[in-house]
Amino acid sequence: MKTLSGATVSEVKFSELEKKVKRENWRRIWFRFKKSKLSVIGLSMILILLFMAVFAEYVAPYPSHAGLYIAFKNAYKPPSIEHILGTDMYGRDVFSRIIFGFRYAFMMIGLVLSIVVPTGVILGLIAGYYRGTFIETVIVRLSDIFISLPPLVLALSIASILEPNIFNSMLAVSLMWWPWYVKLTYSMTVSLRNEPFILAAESQGASTLHILFRELLPIELGTILTKVTLDAGWVILIGAAISFVGLGAQPPTPDLGTMVSEYSKYLPEYWWMSLGPAAGIVLIILAFNLLGDGVRDVFAGE
Amino acid sequence: MTAENVTTSTRLQNILSNYYVRKILLSIVTLFGISILIFTIARVLPGDPARLALGPRAPEDVVEQYRKLLRLDQPIYIQYFYWLLDVFNGRFGLSLVTFRDVLTDIVEFLPATVELIIFTLIIDVIGAFSLGVISGRKPNSMIDNAVRIFAYAGIAIPSFVWAIILQLVLANWLDILPAYGRLSLGIEVNRITGLITVDSLLSGNLVAFADAITHLIIPSLSLAIGCIAQEARILRANLIENINKDYILNMYAHGIPSSIIFFKYALKPSMIPTVTIMTLDMASMLGNAFLVELIFNWPGLSRYGITAMLRKDLNAIVGVVLVIGLAYTIASIIIDLLVSYLDPRVRYKR
Amino acid sequence: MLLEINDLHVYYKSYWYILKVLNGVWLRVDKGERVGIIGESGSGKTTLLKSILKILPQNGIIPRGEIRYDGKNILKLGDNELTKIRRKEIGIIFQDPMAALNPVFTIKEQLYDIIKHKMMIEGHNPSSKELHEQAVKILNDVRLPDPERVLKSYPFQLSGGMRQRVMIAMALISAEKLLLADEPTTNLDVTIQDQILKLIHKLVTEKNLSTILVSHALGMVYQMTDRVFVLYAGDIMEEAGTNELFNHPKHPYTQLLISSTPRLSSVGVGEGIKGKIPDYRNPPPGCRFAPRCPYVMDKCINMKPGKIQVNRDHVVSCYLYD
Numbered sequence: 001m002k003t004l005s006g007a008t009v010s011e012v013k014f015s016e017l018e019k020k021v022k023r024e025n026w027r028r029i030w031f032r033f034k035k036s037k038l039s040v041i042g043l044s045m046i047l048i049l050l051f052m053a054v055f056a057e058y059v060a061p062y063p064s065h066a067g068l069y070i071a072f073k074n075a076y077k078p079p080s081i082e083h084i085l086g087t088d089m090y091g092r093d094v095f096s097r098i099i100f101g102f103r104y105a106f107m108m109i110g111l112v113l114s115i116v117v118p119t120g121v122i123l124g125l126i127a128g129y130y131r132g133t134f135i136e137t138v139i140v141r142l143s144d145i146f147i148s149l150p151p152l153v154l155a156l157s158i159a160s161i162l163e164p165n166i167f168n169s170m171l172a173v174s175l176m177w178w179p180w181y182v183k184l185t186y187s188m189t190v191s192l193r194n195e196p197f198i199l200a201a202e203s204q205g206a207s208t209l210h211i212l213f214r215e216l217l218p219i220e221l222g223t224i225l226t227k228v229t230l231d232a233g234w235v236i237l238i239g240a241a242i243s244f245v246g247l248g249a250q251p252p253t254p255d256l257g258t259m260v261s262e263y264s265k266y267l268p269e270y271w272w273m274s275l276g277p278a279a280g281i282v283l284i285i286l287a288f289n290l291l292g293d294g295v296r297d298v299f300a301g302e
Numbered sequence: 303m304t305a306e307n308v309t310t311s312t313r314l315q316n317i318l319s320n321y322y323v324r325k326i327l328l329s330i331v332t333l334f335g336i337s338i339l340i341f342t343i344a345r346v347l348p349g350d351p352a353r354l355a356l357g358p359r360a361p362e363d364v365v366e367q368y369r370k371l372l373r374l375d376q377p378i379y380i381q382y383f384y385w386l387l388d389v390f391n392g393r394f395g396l397s398l399v400t401f402r403d404v405l406t407d408i409v410e411f412l413p414a415t416v417e418l419i420i421f422t423l424i425i426d427v428i429g430a431f432s433l434g435v436i437s438g439r440k441p442n443s444m445i446d447n448a449v450r451i452f453a454y455a456g457i458a459i460p461s462f463v464w465a466i467i468l469q470l471v472l473a474n475w476l477d478i479l480p481a482y483g484r485l486s487l488g489i490e491v492n493r494i495t496g497l498i499t500v501d502s503l504l505s506g507n508l509v510a511f512a513d514a515i516t517h518l519i520i521p522s523l524s525l526a527i528g529c530i531a532q533e534a535r536i537l538r539a540n541l542i543e544n545i546n547k548d549y550i551l552n553m554y555a556h557g558i559p560s561s562i563i564f565f566k567y568a569l570k571p572s573m574i575p576t577v578t579i580m581t582l583d584m585a586s587m588l589g590n591a592f593l594v595e596l597i598f599n600w601p602g603l604s605r606y607g608i609t610a611m612l613r614k615d616l617n618a619i620v621g622v623v624l625v626i627g628l629a630y631t632i633a634s635i636i637i638d639l640l641v642s643y644l645d646p647r648v649r650y651k652r
Numbered sequence: 653m654l655l656e657i658n659d660l661h662v663y664y665k666s667y668w669y670i671l672k673v674l675n676g677v678w679l680r681v682d683k684g685e686r687v688g689i690i691g692e693s694g695s696g697k698t699t700l701l702k703s704i705l706k707i708l709p710q711n712g713i714i715p716r717g718e719i720r721y722d723g724k725n726i727l728k729l730g731d732n733e734l735t736k737i738r739r740k741e742i743g744i745i746f747q748d749p750m751a752a753l754n755p756v757f758t759i760k761e762q763l764y765d766i767i768k769h770k771m772m773i774e775g776h777n778p779s780s781k782e783l784h785e786q787a788v789k790i791l792n793d794v795r796l797p798d799p800e801r802v803l804k805s806y807p808f809q810l811s812g813g814m815r816q817r818v819m820i821a822m823a824l825i826s827a828e829k830l831l832l833a834d835e836p837t838t839n840l841d842v843t844i845q846d847q848i849l850k851l852i853h854k855l856v857t858e859k860n861l862s863t864i865l866v867s868h869a870l871g872m873v874y875q876m877t878d879r880v881f882v883l884y885a886g887d888i889m890e891e892a893g894t895n896e897l898f899n900h901p902k903h904p905y906t907q908l909l910i911s912s913t914p915r916l917s918s919v920g921v922g923e924g925i926k927g928k929i930p931d932y933r934n935p936p937p938g939c940r941f942a943p944r945c946p947y948v949m950d951k952c953i954n955m956k957p958g959k960i961q962v963n964r965d966h967v968v969s970c971y972l973y974d
Contacts, residue, residue, distance in 0.1 A: 035668060145335035149627050152589025157623050160611030161344045161351075175343075237460050241593055244462055245608055264466060264597070268474035275470075278463045286458035441710075546709035548752040554707040556766045556826050557738030557773070571756050645756055646806045 032298045039294015045287035053102035060096035067252045079272055086272040088263060094276045101256035101277055104249065105284055108170055108239045109232045115174040117228060120181020121220075125212045127182065128189025140186065143179035151176055155238050159247040166255060169248035173238050177231075184227060188220045222299035230292035233285035240281050256281050321652035322635065329631040336627050337389075338382065340620050345378050355398055355614040371396070372616065385620075395617030399609050404621035407606060412625065413496025414484060415591060415602035419629075421499075422522040422529075422587055429530035434537025434576065439564065441542050449534060456531020461590035465524035465597045472520055480517050482599045489513050521598045525590055529583035533576050540572035574645045577637060584633045588626055653720075654830060654862050655681040655704070660717030662699050662708065662886075664932075671932040673699050675886040675940065676717070678959070679864075681830070686856065686863040688877035688894065690870060690909065694929045696886040697866040698747060701832045704864075705742060706734065721830075739770045743827025745852075747835045749815035753807035759818055760803040763787050766825050794821045794851060813844040817851070824855060830862045837872065849876070870913045874898055879965075882906045885929050885940040887956070892966040902968040905941045939970070947972060 033039060057063045074091030077083055085094040127139035146154065159172035192198060201215055236256075242248040243257025251262050256277045263273035317323050344351060352369040353360075372395075373381045388395060394404035437449040459467075473481035480486060484498055491510045494501045499518070502510035544550060545568050553563045588604075595605040603622060610618035642649040662674035673696045681687045689697050702708050704719055706726060719726040721737065729737070746752035754762055764783045767790070771778045778786070784803075791799035794817040807815055816836065823831060836852060837845040853876055856863050867873050873880060873894070880897045882890040882905065890903040901907045908925045927944035936942050942952040951971055960973045 141335075145332050145339055148329065148332045148631065149336055149623065150585035150587075150589040150630055152586065152592065153623060153626050156589075156592060156608075156611060157340060157619055158343055160614065160619055161616075233458070240460065241462065241590075244593055245596065246612055260463070260466070267466065268470050271470055274466055278466060282459050282463060285460070286454065289454070289458055542710075546711075548746050548748065549754040551702065551707045551709070552744070552746060552752045552822070553754075553762075553765075555705045555738055555742075555744045556769065556822065557735040558765055558769055562765065567754050567757065567762075571754065574756070647755060647808055650806075650809070 029298050033294055036294045036297055038290045039297070042287045042290025042292075042294060045283065046291060049102050049284060049287065050106060052099050053106045056099045056103050060093075060099040062093040062096040063100075065092035065096045066100040066254045076266075076270055085276040086270075088273050089266060089270075094259075094263075094273055097254040097259060098256065098277050098280045100254040101259060101280055102284070104166060104253070104255045105236050105239070105281075108166075108173070109235050111170050112173050112177065112235045112239075113228060113232065116177040117181055117224070120178040121185045121217070121224060123178070124182040124185025125189055125216060128186045128193060129208070129212060129216070131190055131193060139182060143182040143186075146176065146179040147183065152238055152241055155242060156245060156247060159242045164247050164250055166243075166249035166253060169239060169242040172242060172247075173235060176238070177235070180231075181224070181227070184224065185220060188223060189216055192216055192219060226292065226296045226299050229288060229295045233288035233292070236281060236284050236288075322639075325635060325638070329635075333624060333627055333631065337386075337620060337624055340623055341382050341385065342378065344616050344620075345374070345381065350374075351614065351616055355616065394621040397610065397618040397621075398613055398615040399606070399618060404617050407618065408603060408621055408625055410496075411601060411603040411606045413602075414498075414600060415595070415604055417484075417497045417499060418518065418521055418525070418591060418595070418600060418602060419587060420497075421518045422525040425522050426526040426529045426533070426583070426587075429526060430533035430537065430576070433530065433534035434541065435569070437534065438538040438541030438545075438572070441538075446538075449538070453531040453535040456527045457535075459528070461524050461528055461586075462593040462597060464527050465521065465594050468520045468524050469597065479520055481520075484514060484517050484601065485510065486513050486517075521594050521600060524597075525587050525594055528590075529580075529587060532583060533579060536579055537572055537576045540575055541568055544568050544572050570644060574641060577640050577644060581634045581637050584637070585630060588630055588633075653680060654683045654685075654722065655679070655864075656720040657700075657704075658718050658720070660700070660703065660719065661715050662696070662703050662717075663713050663715060664709070665711045665713060669933045672935055673886050673932055674703070674717075675935065676956075677883070677886065677888050678891075679881055679888070681862050681864060684860055684862055685879065686865065686877045688873035688880040689864060689866045689883050690868060690873050690880060691883040692868060692909075692925075692929060695883050697883055698834050699886075700883065701744060701834050701864065701866060704832060705738060705744060707744075736773055739773045739826055740828050741826070742830045742832065743823035743825065744832040745816075745819050745823045745834060745836045748839050749812070749819040750807060750839070752819060753815060755807055758804060758806055759810075760787065763790070763803070763818075763822065766822055770825055790821045790825060791818070793824065793855070794818075796821070812840050813848065816840060816844075816848055820848070820852065820855070824859075827861055828859075830864070831856060833863065833865045835867050835869075836865075837869070838867075852876075870898075870910065882909070885935065886932070887940050888969060889941065890966075890968045890970075896966055900966075902962055902966065902973060903941075903970050904945050904947050904972070908946075 052059045056066070060066070069090065069092050071091035074087050075089050077087040077091075079086045083093050083095065085098065088094055088097075123139050123143075127136045130136050155172050155176040158175050159169050162168035162172060198211060198215055201211055206215070239248065240257030240260070243255050244261040246261060249255035249258045251258060259277035260274050260281070263270070263277070266273055350365075350369075352365050352372060352374055356365050356368060369375055373384055385395065392405060394408070396402070397404045397407055400407050433449050433452070437446045440446055469481050472479045485491070489510050491498050491502045491507060491514075492505055494504055498514040499511060502508070502514060541564075545564070550563060550568055553567050554560070558567075591602070592604040592608055594600070595602045596608050599605070603625065607619065607622035607626075609615075610622060642652060657677060657679040660674055660677040660679075661672070664671040664673060677696075677700060679687070679689075679700070689700065691697055699708070699712070702712075703714060704721075704726065708714070714727060717727070721742070724733070726734065726737070753759070764780075764787060767783055767786045768778055771782075771786075787803060788799045791802055796802050796814060796817050802810065802814065802818065807818075810818065816839075820836070823833075831852075833852060837848050840848060849872060855861075863877075865873060865877055877894050880892060880894050881888055882897075882903060884905050890897065890901070890906045892900075892902075897906065898910060901910050905925075912925055925944060930936055930940055930943060936953065938954045938956050939945070939952045940956075942948050945952065949971060957969050957971045957974070959967050959969055961967055962973050
């Protein structure tokens with residue numbers, strides 16, 4: 001009885017210990033992250049912008065100005081106390097529209113990354129694991145073709161063949177983006193493929209799924225996460241570029257890129273109209289860049 | 303006879319094993335891949351390209367004619383086969399924007415883009431290296447901090463926003479540079495190469511040359527700033543890292559003057575990652591050129607491409623994308639050559 | 653006395669903390685004397701050598717101490733005098749020749765620059781023919797076969813032994829009085845280690861150079877030096893003539909270090925002392941060896957022991973001999 005209870009106790013202790021180690025890992029990561037002021041600033045900026053995006057109806061001073069709304073007597077007003085970023089050609093409050101623009105921006109980031117990251121990572125893992133087979137050749141060559149064009153050119157040309165609306169521009173960005181995650185995951189997997197611990201797991205009869213997602217993925221996760229945060233800003237950039245050209249969301253959708261494009265026709269007299277949404281785009285990209293640098297430093301040190 | 307055959311075949315093998323030959327062959331294959339890709343996406347996705355191209359108000363018989371012209375009534379591989387046949391015969395198909403063959407359009411519009419990109423590259427290289435070196439020479443000094451803040455701004459502000467800001471400030475408010483186009487009204491240059499700066503010099507027209515340069519500055523600057531920021535940041539980081547390496551300390555230990563150490567022994571290895579990243583920057587330059595040419599009404603290939611995209615002009619889109627793809631491939635090969643010139647380890651491995 | 657170091661402190665600043673690596677080190681080297689410094693990896697040996705030439709990395713600072721070379725404090729020397737010392741009086745062999753040779757320049761480019769600047773300080777601006785002759789001569793001196801090919805090569809094209817010979821050649825150009833050798837054989841194959849060692853020994857004897865040999869290979873130090881300093885975690889623990897030190901080690905650390913080496917005659921690595929080198933961010937306030945010392949006493953923990961002369965040629969820093 002004594003031995004029996006002893007065994008159970010030690011087992012419990014072991015799993016607790018494991019949990020504790022994991023907790024400490026996260027604590028250490030958070031600690032290291034906190035030390036970099038810029039990344040904390042980036043994270044807070046993102047949280048504030050996200051809050052504004054989610055509660056746009058309550059945060060925006062004139063929520064009804066987001067879409068179609070016309071008040072010509074208020075049109076072309078420069079920044080003032082009532083309209084801190086001025087009004088546009090229909091008399092809509094530019095600041096309110098920007099806040100709704102954040103909503104589309106975060107939607108874009110969320111949707112694109114949630115399509116692109118799993119697709120790219122899974123294909124990359126498979127291509128790297130089945131090195132030297134037909135599967136590898138197909139996946140890698142196909143990604144190479146996508147990567148051999150400048151990303152923005154590819155995204156624009158895909159968007160151009162689709163109906164111009166916001167979901168199709170997200171689709172275009174996603175179609176262009178996945179090969180970059182394939183490349184990243186593939187190269188990491190190839191270099192890890194013949195490590196002793198992978199070979200050992202294989203010889204013990206671990207399933208392919210187990211090796212891909214339990215052995216390989218956790219090691220690669222840090223690098224992938226770093227790329228995700230650094231990429232979030234670029235998603236906005238490419239999305240805004242598509243909208244700016246007129247191949248994405250159409251007016252009166254309060255998409256930031258669309259707004260810059262629409263309002264740039266009123267330059268240089270009514271400059272505040274374009275510069276407001278442009279500044280919105282810059283804020284989001286900057287926030288994710290700051291955060292991404294911090295995340296990279298955290299994982300680079302691991 | 304057989305001996306001769308053997309030497310020819312080994313020579314062929316040698317040529318094929320050359321890194322650059324392989325790379326060029328691979329990129330030709332890739333370009334075909336791109337054409338298939340764009341072609342397929344255009345045909346597979348929902349919607350009728352002919353209807354989309356001609357608009358909802360075009361009469362059905364015209365649309366039907368256009369459908370025949372594009373061979374949309376036939377299976378996709380047949381369409382592609384005929385398109386490929388045309389390409390080998392020097393025809394890219396009819397453009398809906400200009401009603402000429404797409405290749406004619408490309409020949410007309412390409413030089414303006416080439417001129418813009420080359421001028422951008424010049425600004426980029428000068429800017430990136432001077433800022434990177436200034437900043438890396440005295441880390442954490444006032445000037446270094448200024449460069450670092452600029453680098454953040456440069457990376458976070460997209461090209462088209464720079465274009466709007468610079469146009470507003472330099473052209474509209476300060477009125478020191480022209481806001482649109484390649485040349486001022488009333489100035490004309492005979493087309494020889496299509497690059498106005500070169501043509502004006504060839505015909506001895508210095509006024510036109512100066513005018514062309516002033517028109518180039520804002521568009522090039524808006525394209526270059528992001529790349530300058532990126533490259534300056536990488537150069538700075540590498541300089542700061544390398545200056546503490548043993549091979550640098552060894553030079554200090556021998557009393558070599560610090561200017562030689564910095565500009566020769568630290569700068570060259572630090573340049574390698576900076577030049578490597580230029581492939582990516584070249585890609586963003588070529589992409590952003592589409593927006594910048596639109597903003598500055600620059601009569602180049604990219605603006606032509608945007609017009610084609612907005613009109614769903616399939617032949618023109620595929621043509622432009624292929625040319626940009628080719629240009630990007632050539633640029634990345636040149637950058638590869640530069641890297642291998644700088645880095646003997648890469649040179650001997652290839 | 654050629655070189656005398658007193659109370660040398662060296663810190664490395666990082667963004668978040670300060671590493672207090674050297675903690676009041678002393679050292680002396682007579683003319684023609686061959687001195688060894690032994691200790692585990694990470695005890696600050698490389699830092700000590702680098703501070704002698706004032707070539708610490710940019711985050712290194714020297715808050716206190718003096719390095720007297722030929723009667724002058726190197727730390728307070730003007731640029732011209734320091735350059736003269738670096739170009740023609742003191743030479744250094746780095747630990748890893750692969751890291752100490754610039755990967756993107758040929759041996760020729762690097763060697764020519766070093767020879768040229770040395771000749772320039774002698775008031776002579778050499779022609780490229782003279783440079784070539786000198787370079788070939790110096791490569792012959794270190795027994796490198798086919799110097800012409802070596803000159804044209806990049807570091808990565810040479811074998812480890814050849815790179816180390818190039819490194820020694822470079823050091824010898826500048827070392828007319830003092831040669832600093834930082835673990836010159838650590839990164840080499842065992843067979844080549846011996847050759848390199850003999851080469852250094854021969855060159856040093858021929859030119860009658862004073863030498864500081866840093867190593868954790870005790871056998872090598874035993875063979876090649878006249879006097880030994882024991883460095884642990886940035887503190888000198890013991891100083892004695894080589895024979896005296898190896899036969900009658902006083903400091904507990906030295907005793908453990910020597911006894912943990914399998915056979916003194918072989919090139920062994922000191923290992924097997926319990927514990928680790930302390931964290932330099934927050935080092936022990938007293939004797940830095942106290943946390944690992946089997947004879948630790950209360951006062952060891954709070955106050956650093958001073959130099960204690962146990963006999964004419966034997967100094968130890970330990971309360972056991974107070």
